[in-house]
Structures are given as structure tokens and as C-alpha cells.
Amino acid sequence: MTSTLGRSVRHPPPAGDQLDPERFRILLGAATRVPAVVVAFVATFVTLTMVTADSDLTGIYAAIAGTWLALHQVPLTIDDATLGALPLLPTAIVVWRSVRVCAHATDSLVEHTERDLSLVDAARLAAATIVGPLTITVIALVVVQDASGVLPVSPPNEAAALAWVTGVYLLSALIGIGLRSWRGLCLRHGVPEWAVISVRPAVRALLGMLAMGALLTAVGLALSWGTVGDLLARGDDVSGLLGLTVMSILYLPNVVVAASAILAGSAVQFGDMTLSLFEATGGDVPALPVLGAIPEGPAGASWVVALAVPATVGALLGRFAAHRTLQALADGVPVARTDTALTVLAAAAQVGVGTAVLTWVASGSLGRFGTVGANWWLAGILMFAWTGLLGLITAQLLMWREGRLGAAAARAATAADAVDDPDDGADPDDVADPDDHTDPDDHTDPDEQKALGPGASDEHGDDDDPDDDPDPDDDADSDDADPDDDVIETEVIETEVIDAEIVEVEVEDRDAGTDRATPPARADVADDDSDDDAGADADEEVEGKGTRRGD
Secondary structure, three states, rough: OEOOOEEEOOOOOOOOOOOOOOHHHHHHHHHHHHHHHHHHHHHHHHHHHHOOOOOHHHHHHHHHHHHHHHHHHOOOEEOOEEOOOOOOHHHHHHHHHEEEHHHHHHHHHHHHHHOOOOHHHHHHEEOOOOOOOHHHHHHHHHHHHHHOOOOOEOOHEEEEHHHHHHHHHHHHHHHHHHHHHHHHHHHHHHHHHHHHHHHHHHEEEEEHHHHHHHHHHHHHHHHHHHHHHEEEEEEEEOOHHHHHHHEEEOOOOHHHHHHHHHHHOOOEEEEOOOOOOOOOOOOOOOHHHHHHOOOOOOOOOOHHHHHHHHHHHHHHHHHHHHHHHHHHHHOOOOOOOHHHHHHHHHHHHHHHHHHHHHHHHHEEEEEHOEEEEHHHHHHOOOOOOOHHHHHHHHHHHHHHHHHHHHHHHHHHHHHHHHHHHOOOOOHHHOOOOOOHHHHHHHOOOOOHHHHHHOOOOHHHHHHHHHOOOOOHHHHHHOOOOHHHHHHHHHHHHHHHHHHHHHHHHHHHHHHHHHHOOOOOOOHHHHHHOOOOHHHHHHHHHHHHHHHHHHH
């Protein structure tokens, strides 16, 4: 349902995991999108090939069905020759496309439900991804079974065909869903953190080995370019040359996987021929130009140096695991020291399993040439050993090194603190502040202090200090001072003048008392009264000025 502007009407998110119409639409797209595209491509390719070769189109449906099965690595038997080593490139393209569709469907489900992908929705999406291709596979099996009566093709094993198709799309669904929400699903279901962390280094190590296998294949093709040219020349015409070139490209991933197994230390068999880093025995090989990368002659003594490739991959895996552990410790995450070893072992196990599966899929029977491919179980064990052993050694060395560097840094910091803050037995609170020292000239005589009253000593000392030189900046600033501040300073000066006059009167009275006799008691009282009146007048004048200052 759409609005007049062509925008879809937003429905409220469902409360539970029930299958609502929007979920059904998303799952239906995941189930049909990839099979429809693959069938259309296969039909177009087969039709063009048969038309170009001037072939009869009576067996076109059987050819389309057989090509669908071959795309999913289902072994085929034609003229009593079993083809089990099928090209990996078309299968890899199908897996890649299915992964993208599953990832898009996962995003759509998350957007529709407005929460993380639940386990129920993930299971539904995986099932939908498998159901569509399985339906096409059943139809293809029926077509091949019907055509086997008139064409030299034998129907494959039904269980094996369904198992291969299920495995291909189940792997695609797991990768597609995992790219979007695998970490959240693992954490919600209690998967240990070290197991979650181990996935990324395992993928890197596996891709690194495949990259080194591709590099070895490219070097072999460059060194044997003459042999590759001779094999291409066996195509009599343009169509033959094009066919050999296309077949070489389709089988290129198989050769890369075999080269990776050789780098790990395993042996690759091409019928009667065996090739490894330690030996090379002659024999017939298929006349495929890409196989011209196989070197001629016995194994060289320098080939063993290539074992440094899996050793380096294992060391890098251990370095990554140690780095993640140290980073977690620096962030304050409670990580055990054994988690590093568990991460390395888990990643090494994944690399070993991935290598074994890829080697097994890339190998198989190839008609009269016999078995073609590497020893899959030996390749898996060797990769597990290389990555696990070298990874553990590298990780433990890095952890030990970082521990020693951290301890040395702590000791250096402690020594630096001891030098900067020596313990001399004095209490830090007893240390006098340098700013608290006063100038000796600022102290007022006790008698003068008594006469001036409290609070006058500071003003007297500040005004009479000879060391206080006038600052030109202060004169400049005084021009911009507030007028209220000038009034206050004037009042303070007047108060000091009054106090000074009182002090002079008292001093004259004391001097006069020494020359004349003591006056009578009534005179004392009168003097006291006069002094009190003078003091009262001064106090009133001060209070008046204080009142004006307050106003």
C-alpha cells in the first residue's frame, strides 16, 4: 500500500516474532531472487553456446539443468566419465550474490522490527535462502532423469545433489546474516569473547594464504609462459581458443587453492603426477593452459623456503591476538591472560577447517585423469599446526615483552617520583608560604599600635614603607580608576590625620606632666572629660565620614 506521493505507508513494528506480511515479503525475496537470476543467466549462456557451436537444441533443457547442478558442485557423469573437480569461480560468484541478498534481507528485517535480529528471524531467513534453490534443484534432477534416456548423461545422486545445494546456500546465509548481526547474536547467547574475537584473525589468515597461493600461481604462469602458449595453440580456431581461455579462468580458483595447500606443506595430485615443496614426480596433466604453471623437473632445494609463508601468517595471527588482549587490558576490560592462547587456538582451528573444506571442494575426479587436487585433511592439519604453533609463540612473546616494558616503566616512574619529592622528615603543612613574609620596616611600635587602634598598623606600614617605589604602570592605571575608589582613599587619609593629631596631643600631655606637678583630681576629671569629648568628636567625625562612604 502506497501513498499518493509513492512512498510506502509505515506500519507499526510487530510486537513479537509472528510472521506478518512485511516479514513474508522479505523472506520471499530472499528465497527467489538468487535462483531466478542464476537460472536466467544459465539459460542464456547455454543457448548462446549451443547456437555458436551449431548444435541441435533438442537437449537444451538437459544442458540447462546440468549446468545448474555443476554451478553448485554436484558431480556429473557424461559418457561414463565422472566430473567431480568442477570449477570454483561460478560457485564463488553464486555464493557472493547470495551473501549480499541475505545481508540486505537482514537489514530489512531489523528496520521493520526496529530491534536487533532475533534468532527466530535468522532461522527463517536461512531457511528461505535454502528453500528457493532446493526447489530449482529438484526440477533439474527430474529434467536430467528424463533426458538420460536419449542423451549420454547419467542422473546424479539425488541426496548428494540436495546436500551440495543446501551446503552452498546455508554457507551463504550464515555469512550474510553474520556480516550484519553475528556479534550481537553471539553476545546475547553467551558466546565467550575470545571466541568472537578469533573470527577476524582467522579470516585474515585464510585470505592471506589464498593471496600467497595466487601470487605463486602468477609467478608459475610467468615463468612457464611458453608452455601456456603451446596449450592455447591447441585450439584450432577462435572458438577453441576462446573455450580454453574461458575454462582456464573458471578453474583458476582451483589452482590457487592447490597452490595454497602446497605452501602449507601438503602434496597436490594431478592423476599420476605429484607435486609438493619436497618432491615432484612426472605424469600426464590435463591440457588446460592454467596448468602450465606447474614447474617442470624435480623439486628444487630452495622450494623449502616457501614454508616461511605459513609461518609468517601464523606469527601475524598471534600478533593480532596479543594486540587485542593488550588493548582490552588498557581499556580496563577484565580479560584473562589465557584468553590470548584461546583466541589463537580458536582462530587456528577455523583456519584449518576452512583450508580443509576449500581443498576438498576444489578437488575431485576428472575423467580419465583420475583424482585432481590436494590432500584436504593433510592441508587442514598443517595449516592448524602452522597458525596455532607460531601464533602461540608470537603471542606469548609479545605479552611477555609488554609485561617487562610495563614493569620497567613503572619502576622508572617510581624512581622519578622519589627524586622529585625527597622525604626530608618535614611536615608539608609546616612549611611557610614565601608570600607570608613581611618587611621588618612594616612593623609598628607597640605604643603607637595601641594608640592607633586595631587595623591601623597595616595601613601605616603600607603608607610609610620606603621600599615601595611608585610604579609607572600604577600611575597610568590610577587615571582610569573608579571615582568611588578615590573617595574611599581620601576618607582613609583624613581618618589617619585625625588619629595622628590625637597621638600628638597625648605625647604633649605626657611631656608637660614631667615638668609640672600633678593637677588636682578635678582637673584630671576635666582633662579626661575634654579628652573624652575630643575623642567623641573624632569618633563622630569618623562615623560621619564612614556614613558618607557608605552612602
